[in-house]
Amino acid sequence: MKAYDHKKIEKKWQKTWQEKKTYQTLSAKSAKGKKPFYVLDMFPYPSGAGLHVGHPRGYIGSDVIARKKRMEGFNVLHPMGYDAFGLPAEQYAIANKIHPRKAVLDNVKTFERQLSVIGFSFDWNRTVNTTDPEYYKWTQWIFLKIYNSWFDLSKNKARPIEELVAVFAKKGSEGASAAHHSKRAFSASEWRAMSALDQQTVLMEYRLAYEGYSEVNWCPEMGTVLANDEIVDGPNGPVSERGSYPVEKRSMRQWFMRITAYGDRLIEDLDGLSWPEHIKEIQRNWIGRSEGLLFRAPVKDSDIVIETFSAHFEACHADTFVAIAPDHPLLSTLLEGVTNKSEVLAQAKAITQKREALGDKYKEVEGVFTGRYIVDPLGNGDLPIWIASFALKDYGTGIVKCSAHDERDFAFAKKYDIPLKAVMFPRDEALRAQVQNFEICFSDSGTGVLTEPKEFKGRVAHEVRDAVAEYAVKHGFAKQKVSYKIRDAVFARQRYWGEPIPLSKDTEGILHEVSEKKLPLELPNVKSYEPSGTGESPLASVPTWTRAGYETNTMPGWAGSSWYFLRYVDPKNKKAFAGEAELDYWFNKKHVGGVDVYVGGAEHATGHLLYSRFWHKVLFDYGLVPTKEPFQLLRNQGIILASDGRKMSKRWGNVVNPDEIVGTYGADTLRLYEMFMGPFDASLPWSTESIIGSRRFIERVWRFAEKIETAQNGKQNQSEPSYEQALHKAIKKVTEDIENFGFNTAVSAMMICLNEMEKADYVSVADYKKFLQLLAPFAPHVAEELWELFGEKKSIHVSGWPSYDESKLVSDTVTIMVQVNSKNRAELQISRDMSSDAVKALALASEKVQTALAGMIPKKIIYVPGRLVNIVA
RNA sequence: GCCCGAGUGGCGUAAUGGUAGCCGCGUUCGACUUAAGAUCGAAUUCCGUAAGGAGUGUGGGUUCGAGUCCCACCUCGGGCACCA
Numbered sequence: 001m002k003a004y005d006h007k008k009i010e011k012k013w014q015k016t017w018q019e020k021k022t023y024q025t026l027s028a029k030s031a032k033g034k035k036p037f038y039v040l041d042m043f044p045y046p047s048g049a050g051l052h053v054g055h056p057r058g059y060i061g062s063d064v065i066a067r068k069k070r071m072e073g074f075n076v077l078h079p080m081g082y083d084a085f086g087l088p089a090e091q092y093a094i095a096n097k098i099h100p101r102k103a104v105l106d107n108v109k110t111f112e113r114q115l116s117v118i119g120f121s122f123d124w125n126r127t128v129n130t131t132d133p134e135y136y137k138w139t140q141w142i143f144l145k146i147y148n149s150w151f152d153l154s155k156n157k158a159r160p161i162e163e164l165v166a167v168f169a170k171k172g173s174e175g176a177s178a179a180h181h182s183k184r185a186f187s188a189s190e191w192r193a194m195s196a197l198d199q200q201t202v203l204m205e206y207r208l209a210y211e212g213y214s215e216v217n218w219c220p221e222m223g224t225v226l227a228n229d230e231i232v233d234g235p236n237g238p239v240s241e242r243g244s245y246p247v248e249k250r251s252m253r254q255w256f257m258r259i260t261a262y263g264d265r266l267i268e269d270l271d272g273l274s275w276p277e278h279i280k281e282i283q284r285n286w287i288g289r290s291e292g293l294l295f296r297a298p299v300k301d302s303d304i305v306i307e308t309f310s311a312h313f314e315a316c317h318a319d320t321f322v323a324i325a326p327d328h329p330l331l332s333t334l335l336e337g338v339t340n341k342s343e344v345l346a347q348a349k350a351i352t353q354k355r356e357a358l359g360d361k362y363k364e365v366e367g368v369f370t371g372r373y374i375v376d377p378l379g380n381g382d383l384p385i386w387i388a389s390f391a392l393k394d395y396g397t398g399i400v401k402c403s404a405h406d407e408r409d410f411a412f413a414k415k416y417d418i419p420l421k422a423v424m425f426p427r428d429e430a431l432r433a434q435v436q437n438f439e440i441c442f443s444d445s446g447t448g449v450l451t452e453p454k455e456f457k458g459r460v461a462h463e464v465r466d467a468v469a470e471y472a473v474k475h476g477f478a479k480q481k482v483s484y485k486i487r488d489a490v491f492a493r494q495r496y497w498g499e500p501i502p503l504s505k506d507t508e509g510i511l512h513e514v515s516e517k518k519l520p521l522e523l524p525n526v527k528s529y530e531p532s533g534t535g536e537s538p539l540a541s542v543p544t545w546t547r548a549g550y551e552t553n554t555m556p557g558w559a560g561s562s563w564y565f566l567r568y569v570d571p572k573n574k575k576a577f578a579g580e581a582e583l584d585y586w587f588n589k590k591h592v593g594g595v596d597v598y599v600g601g602a603e604h605a606t607g608h609l610l611y612s613r614f615w616h617k618v619l620f621d622y623g624l625v626p627t628k629e630p631f632q633l634l635r636n637q638g639i640i641l642a643s644d645g646r647k648m649s650k651r652w653g654n655v656v657n658p659d660e661i662v663g664t665y666g667a668d669t670l671r672l673y674e675m676f677m678g679p680f681d682a683s684l685p686w687s688t689e690s691i692i693g694s695r696r697f698i699e700r701v702w703r704f705a706e707k708i709e710t711a712q713n714g715k716q717n718q719s720e721p722s723y724e725q726a727l728h729k730a731i732k733k734v735t736e737d738i739e740n741f742g743f744n745t746a747v748s749a750m751m752i753c754l755n756e757m758e759k760a761d762y763v764s765v766a767d768y769k770k771f772l773q774l775l776a777p778f779a780p781h782v783a784e785e786l787w788e789l790f791g792e793k794k795s796i797h798v799s800g801w802p803s804y805d806e807s808k809l810v811s812d813t814v815t816i817m818v819q820v821n822s823k824n825r826a827e828l829q830i831s832r833d834m835s836s837d838a839v840k841a842l843a844l845a846s847e848k849v850q851t852a853l854a855g856m857i858p859k860k861i862i863y864v865p866g867r868l869v870n871i872v873a
Numbered sequence: 874g875c876c877c878g879a880g881u882g883g884c885g886u887a888a889u890g891g892u893a894g895c896c897g898c899g900u901u902c903g904a905c906u907u908a909a910g911a912u913c914g915a916a917u918u919c920c921g922u923a924a925g926g927a928g929u930g931u932g933g934g935u936u937c938g939a940g941u942c943c944c945a946c947c948u949c950g951g952g953c954a955c956c957a
Contacts, residue, residue: 278877282952285876290956311957323957355955363955390955400957407874408955485956605952676897678885683950690885690898696912697897703912745887748896755896817892822938824892862937867891872937 001706004699006666010781014119022795023121026075027570028585036586037074039066040565040631042600042608043081043128046107048092051114052648053656053670053686054640060671061637061680061743062599063120067777068738070121071801077586078121079568081128082108085136086557087227090497094530100497104131114659119667119780121797126571130499130560135567137520138577139560140502144513146618147209147503151179151261158261158621164206165199179261180206183329197509208258208618214490215356216535218250223533225252225494237357249356252535255492255501255553259614263287263484265628266613272592274633276681282605288485293469293478295401297322297374300382304334306374309396309483314464315405316472321418322374323367323388323409325398326351331370334385338371348387355389365389365412376401377477388412396483489611491556496529496538498554505549512549521550561608562615565595565630577624584626593632594625602636602681609634635741638683640674645685656686668779669695675743675778697751698782701775704758705786708768724808726756727767731804734774743778750774765790770802817868818843820852828869836863843869 017023026034039062044055059080066078084104092107093100108129115122128135149158154177167175172187182205186194194202204210217226219240231238231247238247259266267287270280292311299306308322324331326348335341347368355362366389373382383401390408391400402409404420413420472478492501502514502521514521524542532538539545539552546552563577569586570578587594594616609631616630641647642654649655661670673694678684730753737746753771757763769790776783776796787796810832816839818826826848830839840861843849849871856873863869 278951281877285953288953288956292957309957313957365955388955390957392956395956402957406957408957483956485953602951676885682879682886684885687885687898693897699912744885745896748887751896815892819892819938822891827892860937862891864891864938868938870891870937 001703004702004782006668006781007663009785010117010119010662010667013781013784014116017121017795017797020795022797023070023076023078023123025077025079025123025126028579028582031075031585034073034075036077036588037066037069037597038077038569038586038595039069039597040078040568040595040599041080042598042604043083043561043564044111045086045088046082046084046104046111047088048096048103048107049650050107050110051658053658053661053674054648056115056118056658056670057640057674057680058599058601058637059115059120060118060674061635061741062597063122063671064675064738064743064777065597067121067780067797068735068801070797071773071776071799073800076121077126077568078123079126079128079571080115080120080122080124081564081568082111082130083557083561083564084108084129084131085498085555085560087230087493087495087497089131090495090529093497100529101131104129117662117667118658118670121780126568128564128567128571130564131497133520133522136499136560138567139499139555139563140514140519140521141516141577142563142615142619143209143499143555143559144502144516145622145624146257146615147207147513149208149618149621150176150203150206151208151258153177153179156265158208158618161203161207164203168202176206178206179258182206200510208261209491210256210258212254212256213251214254214256215249216252216254216494217247218252218535219245219247221245222531223535224531225250225535250535252494253492253553254490255551256488257491257611257614259489259610260484260486262614262617263289263486264482265617266610269592269613269617269629273629273631275631276602276634276636279602279605279609279634279636283610286486286606286610289482290484291480291482292396293472294397294481295377295472295478297377299334299385300373300375302337302372304330306330306334306385306399307397308399308401309481310401311396311483312406312465313472313478314468315403316378316401316468317380318403318405318421319376319378319380319401320383320404320420321402321409321413322383322385323391323400323402323412324370324385325391325393326355326387326389328391328393328398330398331387334372335370340371344368344370344387351387351389362389365408365415367412367416369416378472384418386412386416386418394487395485396481489614491559492553493556494535494537494552495531495554496523496526498556499523499559500539500554501551503551505551507549523554558608558611562611563619565598565612566619566625587626588632589626591629591632592627593629594627595631596633598631598634599637600634601639636681638679638681641683641685643685643687648686656688661688661691665691665695666698666781668698668782671780672698672747672778676747678744680741680743694747697754698779700754700758701771702782702786704754704763704768705789708763708765723753723756723760723763723767725811726753727770728804728808729753730774731770731802732809735801735804738777747778750778772796773799773802814866816866818846818849819868819870820849821873822870823852825849825852832866836865839863839869843871 041059041062062078066076070076089100089104093103096103130136130139148161150161150164152159164176164178168188168191170188172191173185182202191199217228217231219226222240222243222245226240226247230241232241234244239245240247267284267289270283273280290311292309293313295308296305297308310316331348332345335344338344351366367386370385370387372385374385376383390412391398402412404410404413410420469480473480500521500523502519504512504514506512524539524545526538526542529538532541534540537552537554539554566578566583570582573579588596612630616625617628619625620628639647642652642656644654646652646654658670669691673691676694730749733749734746737743737749757771769787772783772786773796780797784796792799812832813829814832816828816830817824818828826846828842828846830842840863844858853873858871858873860872861869862872
């Protein structure tokens with residue numbers, strides 16, 4: 001037999017698989033009863049640097065699963081594509097002075113070449129590229145769908161905006177229970193009397209995609225807006241990563257997505273998903289739902305009524321002042337008639353600016369008295385309203401009632417000499433009746449903060465909370481309200497390289513959408529795709545573009561990636577983002593989510609994985625997708641670090657290129673090693689030293705084929721081959737481990753099996769071929785080559801999956817450990833079916849046991865069948 | 874500060890509450906070879922010549938029995954961070 005030549009074998013089979021379309025996915029129509037299975041990878045940014053050895057880790061894992069499922073007879077959808085809009089592609093293009101479109105094409109080629117040598121079973125006919133107009137046509141289409149929606153709170157779902165218009169015309173703003181940020185109320189007749197422009201402004205406050213303003217990072221020297229990851233900390237505040245120029249906050253017109261409307265559903269639906277628990281937890285924390293109380297309180301000597309929000313209202317009876325955000329929209333109205341109004345406003349502005357400039361580093365507790373008081377709804381008298389640096393306008397109502405029983409409120413009150421009072425729980429008589437005994441659980445720790453003894457684990461606080469809430473609501477002091485930490489997502493970039501937003505504004509300021517027939521609205525060619533210098537997108541300097549009134553902002557990087565998994569299902573559809581029949585076929589309605597297996601990095605927890613869920617839910621509300629969640633099962637691959645323990649990066653010069661590893665050791669070895677090196681989700685250092693173990697294993701498998709060929713004669717009749725148990729164990733282990741992403745232990749099981757087969761003096765061809773089938777998902781080329789060597793004409797990758805015999809997993813005799821007082825003292829070889837009493841007697845009879853007992857009388861003997869005997873003396 | 878997760882040989886790691894260290898790397902010895910490499914065989918947690926003893930970050934606890942369960946602490950990694 002020839003020596004193992006990975007180069008020849010891998011090239012041969014990659015070519016053959018392509019020619020024979022071995023990995024072609026069948027459409028719903030042609031599947032003919034074959035069950036679907038959708039295995040998806042997070043598609044990459046085709047950056048200029050190409051792949052390092054860490055990138056394919058996730059792809060290899062998903063490929064192993066896809067291959068196994070294909071062998072099991074599923075119609076597998078295992079696609080790959082490119083997420084090529086966005087900052088990295090644009091920066092690469094600017095740095096290399098080429099058009100981003102050209103840069104993307106070049107980089108895609110590099111990626112495709114690098115991926116192709118690793119032997120993935122992708123169906124390249126279904127590839128997508130977010131920058132392809134035929135693709136982003138549908139990104140724009142979905143955007144318009146979202147833009148033309150409002151969120152009906154009573155139905156808890158998105159509905160067409162025309163239906164809201166109809167409600168307004170009939171019943172005014174009170175007619176709809178909607179998620180919005182409007183401050184105004186209007187009657188039906190007022191609505192009908194509004195100008196088109198005014199109506200547009202009102203509707204904008206309800207749409208799920210809306211225009212607004214937000215703070216951006218503005219770099220005056222560079223004349224451009226910077227993303228958060230383009231900024232680093234300088235000695236005097238934030239500076240640009242490139243060039244270290246100062247960066248400041250600037251308010252700019254933006255588009256937003258009202259993801260906040262879906263806060264509850266985004267939390268609730270996590271329960272049905274098979275995702276890593278910590279990713280769910282990150283999303284829950286990010287959304288940050290808290291239930292609290294909304295207190296309505298009249299402002300003294302005015303007709304203003306304000307609402308305060310408290311999520312921790314346990315100590316509401318101790319409230320002695322009110323804090324309002326320094327940038328709160330109500331501030332100006334509130335200060336009407338106050339003598340030093342302008343002075344107070346100026347101070348509020350100073351605080352706001354300081355807070356924005358310093359960001360996280362601003363820790364000071366600052367404030368100023370407004371001169372106003374509220375009349376406490378709980379009967380605690382008049383409480384002063386302070387502007388406070390810690391109050392956030394976007395959380396709750398932006399106004400909070402404060403007491404001594406909060407560390408931060410306490411510090412503020414001490415600084416400004418605001419009177420405080422402490423309550424021992426509960427102060428109110430009626431409340432006390434309901435929750436008696438609770439007061440003993442709290443003590444004043446000296447700072448004014450009420451603490452609950454640890455042994456109660458927060459239970460008491462919870463019960464007190466519930467009791468207080470019930471009481472306050474019942475007596476009309478407050479109503480329940482939910483608040484979220486999550487903010488609406490900014491959906492605009494002042495950049496060139498993104499999907500154009502398909503809207504235009506006429507000279508009257510009325511917005512028009514680009515009709516479906518005219519989609520895609522293509523990105524125009526420009527002379528300079530670098531930032532314009534004014535902070536606007538380069539599109540603002542394209543006369544034909546601005547003359548038509550088109551929106552100059554482009555979509556952010558996450559637009560195209562929020563729905564690409566839908567396109568793979570039906571990538572060439574011209575009439576819809578995907579056909580209904582295909583979606584129905586591929587998206588399993590028995591699950592909450594559609595894609596069966598999704599593999600990618602954990603760093604997308606609060607970005608892509610949240611945005612996709614949000615878009616999917618909007619589409620679901622319109623019945624355009626069959627499942628309410630996009631991804632049923634999610635697994636994160638660990639990051640492969642360099643051998644020095646740092647991240648692989650050009651900067652450290654520690655990058656290992658997969659091309660080199662494939663060249664030296666072969667794709668099969670690379671694949672096997674990346675699966676074997678440790679748990680799939682663990683971050684592990686790369687070790688070119690250790691990879692030899694995987695190579696050796698493959699070579700041993702290779703040489704073993706020869707041994708089988710020569711051993712054909714003579715020993716076939718051996719009835720119970722010594723390796724049989726190991727083989728059946730391996731089949732069981734590999735089958736189960738692949739399903740559970742336990743690739744490292746699956747490889748280990750195959751190694752154990754091979755060790756046993758090598759020790760045996762005869763291995764049947766049939767058994768060896770079963771072994772090859774186990775190996776096929778991990779090392780597809782060498783498995784295929786050997787498969788062919790044994791006369792198979794059809795590919796191993798569609799050959800079926802071996803099954804194991806439960807009865808062959810156990811042997812008749814077992815070795816059990818005999819312990820005396822839990823210490824190992826002797827071993828026993830016994831027959832598996834020996835009775836408990838017989839085993840115990842045998843153990844006691846052992847000489848070693850008698851020595852260890854040293855005359856002690858056994859009090860108790862524990863027998864764990866097949867494992868051990870423990871003699872307790 | 875708050876919320877997750879993890880700590881096991883020289884290294885990567887493995888262990889349904891039941892013989893801790895499977896599998897692999899490395900190392901040592903042996904076979905083959907003029908030699909090197911490759912390959913094959915044996916050994917390899919630590920202390921001890923051995924008998925034996927110790928041992929899964931630290932200290933407690935539950936249990937006949939704990940790497941695994943419970944409590945406290947230490948270290949590392951991840952997420953959030955004025956969210957009332």
